[in-house]
Amino acid sequence: xxxxxxxxxxxxxxxxxxxxxxxxxxxxxxxxxxxxxxxxxxxxxxxxxxxxxxxxxxxxxxxxxxxxxxxxxxxxxxxxxxxxxxxxxxxxxxxxxxxxxxxxxxxxxxxxxxxxxxxxxxxxxxxxxxxxxxxxxxxxxxxxxxxxxxxxxxxxxxxxxxxxxxxxxxxxxxxxxxxxxxxxxxxxxxxxxxxxxxxxxxxxxxxxxxxxxxxxxxxxxxxxxxxxxxxxxxxxxxxxxxxxxxxxxxxxxxxxxxxxxxxxxxxxxxxxxxxxxxxxxxxxxxxxxxxxxxxxxxxxxxxxxxxxxxxxxxxxxxxxxxxxxxxxxxxxxxxxxxxxxxxxxxxxxxxxxxxxxxxxxxxxxxx
Amino acid sequence: xxxxxxxxxxxxxxxxxxxxxxxxxxxxxxxxxxxxxxxxxxxxxxxxxxxxxxxxxxxxxxxxxxxxxxxxxxxxxxxxxxxxxxxxxxxxxxxxxxxxxxxxxxxxxxxxxxxxxxxxxxxxxxxxxxxxxxxxxxxxxxxxxxxxxxxxxxxxxxxxxxxxxxxxxxxxxxxxxxxxxxxxxxxxxxxxxxxxxxxxxxxxxxxxxxxxxxxxxxxxxxxxxxxxxxxxxxxxxxxxxxxxxxxxxxxxxxxxxxxxxxxxxxxxxxxxxxxxxxxxxxxxxxxxxxxxxxxxxxxxxxxxxxxxxxxxxxxxxxxxxxxxxxxxxxxxxxxxxxxxxxxxxxxxxxxxxxxxxxxxxxxxxxxxxxxxxxxxxxxxxxxxxxxxxxxxxxxxxxxxxxxxxxxxxxxxxxxx
Numbered sequence: 001x002x003x004x005x006x007x008x009x010x011x012x013x014x015x016x017x018x019x020x021x022x023x024x025x026x027x028x029x030x031x032x033x034x035x036x037x038x039x040x041x042x043x044x045x046x047x048x049x050x051x052x053x054x055x056x057x058x059x060x061x062x063x064x065x066x067x068x069x070x071x072x073x074x075x076x077x078x079x080x081x082x083x084x085x086x087x088x089x090x091x092x093x094x095x096x097x098x099x100x101x102x103x104x105x106x107x108x109x110x111x112x113x114x115x116x117x118x119x120x121x122x123x124x125x126x127x128x129x130x131x132x133x134x135x136x137x138x139x140x141x142x143x144x145x146x147x148x149x150x151x152x153x154x155x156x157x158x159x160x161x162x163x164x165x166x167x168x169x170x171x172x173x174x175x176x177x178x179x180x181x182x183x184x185x186x187x188x189x190x191x192x193x194x195x196x197x198x199x200x201x202x203x204x205x206x207x208x209x210x211x212x213x214x215x216x217x218x219x220x221x222x223x224x225x226x227x228x229x230x231x232x233x234x235x236x237x238x239x240x241x242x243x244x245x246x247x248x249x250x251x252x253x254x255x256x257x258x259x260x261x262x263x264x265x266x267x268x269x270x271x272x273x274x275x276x277x278x279x280x281x282x283x284x285x286x287x288x289x290x291x292x293x294x295x296x297x298x299x300x301x302x303x304x305x306x307x308x309x310x311x312x313x314x315x316x317x318x319x320x321x322x323x324x325x326x327x328x329x330x331x332x333x334x335x336x337x338x339x340x341x342x343x344x345x346x347x348x349x350x351x352x353x354x355x356x357x358x359x360x361x362x363x364x365x366x367x
Numbered sequence: 368x369x370x371x372x373x374x375x376x377x378x379x380x381x382x383x384x385x386x387x388x389x390x391x392x393x394x395x396x397x398x399x400x401x402x403x404x405x406x407x408x409x410x411x412x413x414x415x416x417x418x419x420x421x422x423x424x425x426x427x428x429x430x431x432x433x434x435x436x437x438x439x440x441x442x443x444x445x446x447x448x449x450x451x452x453x454x455x456x457x458x459x460x461x462x463x464x465x466x467x468x469x470x471x472x473x474x475x476x477x478x479x480x481x482x483x484x485x486x487x488x489x490x491x492x493x494x495x496x497x498x499x500x501x502x503x504x505x506x507x508x509x510x511x512x513x514x515x516x517x518x519x520x521x522x523x524x525x526x527x528x529x530x531x532x533x534x535x536x537x538x539x540x541x542x543x544x545x546x547x548x549x550x551x552x553x554x555x556x557x558x559x560x561x562x563x564x565x566x567x568x569x570x571x572x573x574x575x576x577x578x579x580x581x582x583x584x585x586x587x588x589x590x591x592x593x594x595x596x597x598x599x600x601x602x603x604x605x606x607x608x609x610x611x612x613x614x615x616x617x618x619x620x621x622x623x624x625x626x627x628x629x630x631x632x633x634x635x636x637x638x639x640x641x642x643x644x645x646x647x648x649x650x651x652x653x654x655x656x657x658x659x660x661x662x663x664x665x666x667x668x669x670x671x672x673x674x675x676x677x678x679x680x681x682x683x684x685x686x687x688x689x690x691x692x693x694x695x696x697x698x699x700x701x702x703x704x705x706x707x708x709x710x711x712x713x714x715x716x717x718x719x720x721x722x723x724x725x726x727x728x729x730x731x732x733x734x735x736x737x738x739x740x741x742x743x744x745x746x747x748x749x750x751x752x753x754x755x756x757x758x759x760x761x762x763x764x765x766x767x768x769x770x771x772x773x774x775x776x777x778x779x780x781x782x783x
Binding site: 183191 | 423424447448452454456458459461465468469483484486487490491507561563592739
């Protein structure tokens with residue numbers, strides 16, 4: 001079809017398949033280019049040796065054993081929320097409500113912790129906290145899923161709105177449960193008694209959430225790859241009419257998948273309250289519900305690749321924070337570097353999905 | 368396939384070219400880097416200090432801490448990034464705990480945190496790292512938790528607020544005398560962060576300072592429920608101005624209220640530091656806590672191995688409670704002298720900010736008040752704080768506990 005038209009210098013076609021090793025070569029090149037651009041900016045704008053900056057980024061993540069644990073803990077939290085989002089996005093259900101669903105998980109767990117501590121044995125308290133967190137997370141996912149399945153409402157807006165509802169609800173309860181009075185903060189719940197705190201494993205208080213995240217990643221991989229549910233999710237995502245044609249109950253799949261999504265977000269909330277933070281604030285989830293979208297998409301919903309993508313994001317975040325501490329900047333400089341690197345990483349996806357054809361070879365390449 | 372190879376080749380050429388550039392640039396940076404280090408005299412041993420901030424220098428509150436910390440550290444011969452560290456934008460959650468632990472790992476001997484909500488997380492870190500001193504500004508728990516290496520500090524900032532209030536009163540008097548307003552229209556507005564003791568004590572002392580020179584003054588207060596929300600603070604100040612307030616002060620950390628005042632041409636008494644540069648026509652004076660004396664005290668004590676107070680209160684005498692320079696362009700004539708006179712009286716003990724003779728509650732003079740000084744999470748007031756007709760603020764613990772709504776101050780509720 002290009003026979004008659006004048007061939008442009010470059011034209012773009014959709015790439016069919018790219019070998020996985022080629023894809024990773026492109027990604028690595030993108031990261032290298034990003035680091036070089038960051039280096040130039042660092043050298044000419046703030047007059048610091050970029051090698052020192054990169055070293056600081058690495059030491060911010062791996063400098064001490066404790067930093068590695070913190071990094072692992074942050075990574076695990078982000079990964080759990082990303083894993084929760086993956087099945088929904090695979091189904092092309094734009095669940096932007098991860099923040100709200102995880103916050104509601106935090107809410108459920110901390111509500112039980114504040115109201116029921118001391119009235120039941122600790123193991124039972126933990127179970128009730130767990131159940132409450134899962135329930136609240138599922139509830140926040142069920143509402144938009146039900147409306148979508150029933151009346152085909154726009155899930156992007158709906159899930160986004162649910163985030164604000166969750167934030168406001170928690171803002172209200174933070175004032176109800178505030179300590180001390182008038183301060184609008186709850187602080188660490190049961191700091192002295194440690195009721196409703198998940199136990200340390202072998203004296204290590206960071207490892208539990210990491211184990212949970214890894215187990216969940218494996219389970220999610222199996223669920224998405226080998227289960228009937230996983231197959232149904234993929235078909236609904238590819239084409240709803242096809243799904244309907246082969247006899248998949250699309251409504252049921254949507255609601256079921258979102259309930260799963262919400263439940264895992266609730267689990268993330270439970271882990272944040274019972275294992276890592278022991279408090280409730282409106283900013284506890286800190287936008288991970290949105291960062292998780294990026295983690296899931298970049299990894300093409302493969303749970304094991306999601307470990308890598310969430311690592312990159314956590315690494316950049318912690319590295320940026322270390323830069324600001326060690327060089328006496330505020331967080332903005334680190335954010336600029338992080339932004340550049342992410343721009344390249346996301347931008348290179350273009351080259352993975354599309355092929356550029358230069359004039360001479362153009363005709364042969366169109367396949 | 369050919370296309371891909373071509374692109375790859377192009378990319379590699381680009382990488383190489385840019386790489387060369389970066390390498391050259393890197394060289395320049397490398398030369399510059401060592402110049403900064405090794406300049407200042409090293410203090411005894413390898414003493415290190417760290418500060419954890421809720422926001423960064425864009426917040427007037429955090430900037431006040433950061434400046435004081437840098438001053439104190441440099442006085443001790445410490446160097447930023449080598450022997451003192453500042454961690455900014457650490458939330459009131461696990462982040463604060465992580466930041467404290469990382470500072471421990473960096474070898475800090477003493478670690479400070481600046482936000483009220485950091486307390487539980489710093490306390491947690493203190494319990495786990497008994498060899499490091501943790502000093503938390505504005506907190507309330509050290510004197511009841513009695514963890515050896517955990518300390519609170521505050522300053523009798525109500526005295527500074529009172530003096531700033533005197534300047535506000537002088538301005539109101541000037542407006543009344545010039546016929547701009549009647550005596551009844553001497554209404555001040557106040558944008559507060561949260562409705563709890565630290566803020567209430569602050570605006571009440573400010574009001575009492577103004578009342579000491581302008582007896583007909585009244586005040587309206589609105590809350591933002593955030594320490595830093597520029598839009599809300601601006602809206603809050605504007606609302607108060609629209610309601611007829613002729614002078615504004617605030618206890619929140621952004622430039623929202625001062626800039627709203629400058630735009631409306633309404634005089635402003637600031638907090639945490641001078642805002643004269645952004646508000647040359649309306650800024651009168653600002654009170655602030657100078658944390659440098661405390662930082663020096665805590666660092667020196669740590670270095671000497673002596674005990675740091677569980678609960679330290681800075682005063683005018685220790686240099687912790689200070690006022691910025693008065694902006695003559697906006698202030699009433701004689702303000703500087705009036706402040707100096709009131710300050711001398713406060714230091715000499717001739718006047719007391721919370722003298723129960725100076726205010727009433729529901730038309731009555733207070734004779735007894737139980738405050739929740741020991742913050743055990745029970746919300747139970749347990750300490751009698753009125754002695755000889757004076758409310759003893761920052762006496763039983765450093766953090767304020769004056770949380771009474773007095774006559775003359777109307778609370779409007781939250782900024783909408």
